Amino acid sequence: MAKGLGRKALPWLFLAPMLALIALSWIAPLFLTVYLGFTDLSIKNFLAFIRNFFTEKVHITIDNFRRVFMGGDPYISEVFKVTLLYVGSVLLINAGYSLLLSISIAYLVRNEILSMILRVSWLIPRITPGIIYALIWNWFIDPKYGLLNPMLSAIGVPKAWLPSSWLLDKPYSQILMIVVNGYIGASFGMIVYTAAIKSIPPDLINAALVDGASDFQVARNVIIPLLKWPMLFVTAWQTLSLLASYDVILMIWGSGGGGGYAGIARAAGVMVWSLYSYSKAFSEYMYGYASAISLVLVVIGIVLIIVYFKLFGFRRLMEPSRVEV
């Protein structure tokens, strides 16, 4: 009897530390975010709230959501537009451009060593620690010392078109935001697609080649149709990660702008939804309102994850690069 009980308890004994840490880092903050979103927690009543979660100084309210959705915050529509631009454009790079990239690297380049060098090079932005990525970009775009403006001049872009500051001049800063994040995301798509292309049975491609198809025809008519699921996976997965990612923007604009990231990001037009939530909390200390803003993302996130499971099923989420022939 005791032994049977032991056998039942043993797995949970092994799992307990993980579950405890998950509770601390995921579950508790998740529920707390929901709660905070309905409060007016700010720097004024924060200490009272820490002392007692149910203090009278913190009021339950739906004002936060009125501000988000009913135009109570005039800046929120700007944030929405920037987010749309950011997610849409970077997604185009991550899911679309990386497809071209992996067809080039994994199919058109037959030389293994060359293909390897290219693959590793494209991984550099992902592997580089975030702050170093921010540092080297800050140098690269520096109008005086950096290489971006000379490079652009060299390929014939007139001097008058080049901004005096890539960080601050508006359309340029937004282009920079897209490119900088695009480089990181491109390798995600590349990894998934490359694995998928490698798993296509060679017979299929050889048959087409023997029948006289060119490499481009093979790419268009054989490879791309087979990558339908991986493409859908990359698009779906990246939508959620992009919606919530702001660390690179915070690091580049925050460090390069010198001083408060919030003001710089606003001026440069790179204030995306998740960064807005972060800055409301940690530079304006409006914890309740900030939670409400990120609660929108939490809800989107949960809905998307449910959609992923319905759409892909468990197995496909695990092996996104599986190809069904």
Place this chain on the structure above:
Amino acid sequence: MARAKGSLRRRFLRAKLAAVIKYLVVVVVAVVPLFPIWSMIAWLLIQSFSGRVILGLIPSSLTINNWRFLWSPIKMGLKEYPNIWPITFNTLLLALGVSGLVVLVSTMSGYALSRMEFRGRTALMEFIIALHAFPSVILLIALFVILNKLGLYGKGYMTLLGIVLIKAGLEIPMASWIIKGFFDSIPWDLEWAALVDGCSRWRAWRSVIVPLVLPGIGAISIFSFLAGWSEFLLVFTYVKDEAYYTLPVLIYHMIGEFKFIDWGMLAALGLFFTIPTLIFFSTSQKLLLRIYVGGVKR
């Protein structure tokens, strides 16, 4: 006959043209966009050892003055930055803490997920994958409240301890998943043999299975070490006392101050910080790439 020859030649030319276009596509799509990235890496290496550089890449003189932060305090006007070594120590502490905790916890849970039957096993695995998809950075505000509630905010090393716990918690779902994969690849029979010979489950785990998943454990520990080493947001948000900064946060603050006057030192500092990453990647790239494929969100 002549016509056949002509068409053969035409076909040969067309094939050649196709090959040229093919390589043109490769160069435009996959090589040209790498020039900025390559030049940035080259700059980091060159600038850190040279005085003035022309166009960022052509050094004019060799110097180790850029590395002076290693032996003398960094000053900017009247402001003196914290000494680099305690900051490096903090960073190391954070990285080791995260990696130790992640390894310990995820080998246990990975083993249970791979080998044990219990109710809710599938549901738990689905839950772990869902967590992996869920963007943790939007929980920072609530985590800030929790840190305050636990009394770990603004308490020096205790704050860093809180960050270790949080960071480990964020890394653990994926790490458990990866370790589970390694356990899955070990044949059941091996464990059976140990159990039949009278080992307890614990003993079998410790002396038969763990040695076999050592590569997996190595990969997890390196991966989570690097994740802790380069963690920025948590420390930036929760640590306000300069003495308890980690290197990424110090670099963040220094970029803004020094970007107009001393790129050399910034590059040297950046390279100094990247050393562990470089070491780990040059020694165990295959293992790490395998993990990076699944382990990183974007």
